[in-house]
Amino acid sequence: MKSSKLRGNVKISGSKNAVLPIIAASILTNEHCFIEDVPDLTDVKNMKDILVNIGVEVDWDKKNKILDVRADDIKSTDMTCEDIGQKIRASVLMLGPMLSRKGKTKICMPGGCVIGNRPIDLHIKGLTALGAHISMEHGYIEAIAKKLIGAKIYLDFPSVGATENIMMAAVMAEGKTTIENAAIEPEIVDLANFLLKMGADIKGAGTDTIIIEGVSKLHGVRHEIIPDRMEASTFMIAAAITGGDLTIENIILDHVNPIIAKLEESNVTVEASDDRIRVKSNGKIKAVDITTLPFPGFPTDMQAPFMALMSIAEGTSVIVETIFENRFMHVGELIKMGANAKVEGRSCVVVGVKELMGANVYASDLRGGMALLLAGLCAEGKTVINDIKYIERGYEDVVDKFISIGANIKKY
Numbered sequence: 001m002k003s004s005k006l007r008g009n010v011k012i013s014g015s016k017n018a019v020l021p022i023i024a025a026s027i028l029t030n031e032h033c034f035i036e037d038v039p040d041l042t043d044v045k046n047m048k049d050i051l052v053n054i055g056v057e058v059d060w061d062k063k064n065k066i067l068d069v070r071a072d073d074i075k076s077t078d079m080t081c082e083d084i085g086q087k088i089r090a091s092v093l094m095l096g097p098m099l100s101r102k103g104k105t106k107i108c109m110p111g112g113c114v115i116g117n118r119p120i121d122l123h124i125k126g127l128t129a130l131g132a133h134i135s136m137e138h139g140y141i142e143a144i145a146k147k148l149i150g151a152k153i154y155l156d157f158p159s160v161g162a163t164e165n166i167m168m169a170a171v172m173a174e175g176k177t178t179i180e181n182a183a184i185e186p187e188i189v190d191l192a193n194f195l196l197k198m199g200a201d202i203k204g205a206g207t208d209t210i211i212i213e214g215v216s217k218l219h220g221v222r223h224e225i226i227p228d229r230m231e232a233s234t235f236m237i238a239a240a241i242t243g244g245d246l247t248i249e250n251i252i253l254d255h256v257n258p259i260i261a262k263l264e265e266s267n268v269t270v271e272a273s274d275d276r277i278r279v280k281s282n283g284k285i286k287a288v289d290i291t292t293l294p295f296p297g298f299p300t301d302m303q304a305p306f307m308a309l310m311s312i313a314e315g316t317s318v319i320v321e322t323i324f325e326n327r328f329m330h331v332g333e334l335i336k337m338g339a340n341a342k343v344e345g346r347s348c349v350v351v352g353v354k355e356l357m358g359a360n361v362y363a364s365d366l367r368g369g370m371a372l373l374l375a376g377l378c379a380e381g382k383t384v385i386n387d388i389k390y391i392e393r394g395y396e397d398v399v400d401k402f403i404s405i406g407a408n409i410k411k412y
């Protein structure tokens, strides 16, 4: 049976991609860091465990969504324990803070969504420019720096993770660091705000040139994580795909502009005010083209969910993925559900169909899994999504949130 049109209000959680680097940054001081609005996600648990394994005290008050991190005694620099790092992408973000705090570390090659090769050469280039010696052997990365010294670093691509890692290494390096062609995503700005509150000297975060003057010490901080723009965008698409009417609360409008623009082009009504947004649809979706780009372009993380919407649109949509070379794993599963889609290199042509049909499908990554869930909401008949662990990496209380707005969905 189809889920009904989703209706009601849904509150957005703290951002996964903002909280993970901020947890890493909290070891830059030996004082308490209180991180607020922390989402209960497996990625956050894994990041917390990485810290706990090296002797950092971490107290997670899930009821109040507060993580209290105190890294006054980092007992080990070996972060390879149980290979937790392989489970998440953000584990690589421990390199910068550990070099800064301990002068050395050993971590696993990072995991995260399998959406391309995801090399870390730009992280290494940046940290090496600051004086680190980095070697990679047997799936482990070893980094040593007697002293970090500020440098001018040009990123060949505005990598989010590399910008974050370099910022965290540079805040206590000697002298000035300039990151050129830096990423400008909102999560970079949130990290910079966290570091500024700790006493760092950073200028230009949110622009393509970030200038950091090293300071000798950072102190404890209290900081609230920004709302998750990907979760917000997902619920906006959910309203559209079910012909529903949702009010999405705790949202920063500037962070979701590309989704607003594309939904409006698709014949969806969007009413924005302050920190909430109402998305209404009569179910008649018009096909539009999208090309993923770094912020403020259309986010690669919303490519798969938006493709689910385009599967039932009137007309043909061309979806171009420019950020990751292998981010179309969901296409085959959408085709099982009746979608008419064809991948050609970095592009996918989607010809809208009248209706999708329920099927037994497999999530292969976080956002691809969410695309299947969204498709399942509007499909005729039952959809069974296997491997929802991928979805749970990045969506807090996902099943309960969908049930609260009228979705016919159950977790087994």
Ligand SMILES: CC(=O)N[C@H]1[C@@H](OP(=O)(O)OP(=O)(O)OC[C@H]2O[C@@H](n3ccc(=O)[nH]c3=O)[C@H](O)[C@@H]2O)O[C@H](CO)[C@@H](O)[C@@H]1O
Binding pocket: 017, 018, 020, 089, 090, 116, 117, 118, 119, 120, 121, 122, 123, 124, 157, 158, 159, 160, 161, 162, 183, 187, 300, 301, 323, 324, 325
């Ligand atoms: C935990 C987290 O915040 N994840 C986000 C982060 O991932 P992540 O930080 O991994 O993404 P990057 O911005 O680094 O990657 C973007 C592109 O740069 C390439 N690259 C990256 C680093 C490097 O050293 N060399 C290199 O070639 C990647 O292969 C990719 O093609 O930003 C992505 C792009 O917005 C999002 O999809 C992810 O959700």
Ligand SMILES: C=C(OP(=O)(O)O)C(=O)O
Binding pocket: 017, 088, 089, 090, 111, 112, 113, 114, 115, 301, 366, 367, 394
């Ligand atoms: C790709 C993603 O996450 P990660 O970088 O953690 O794999 C994502 O959030 O869509």
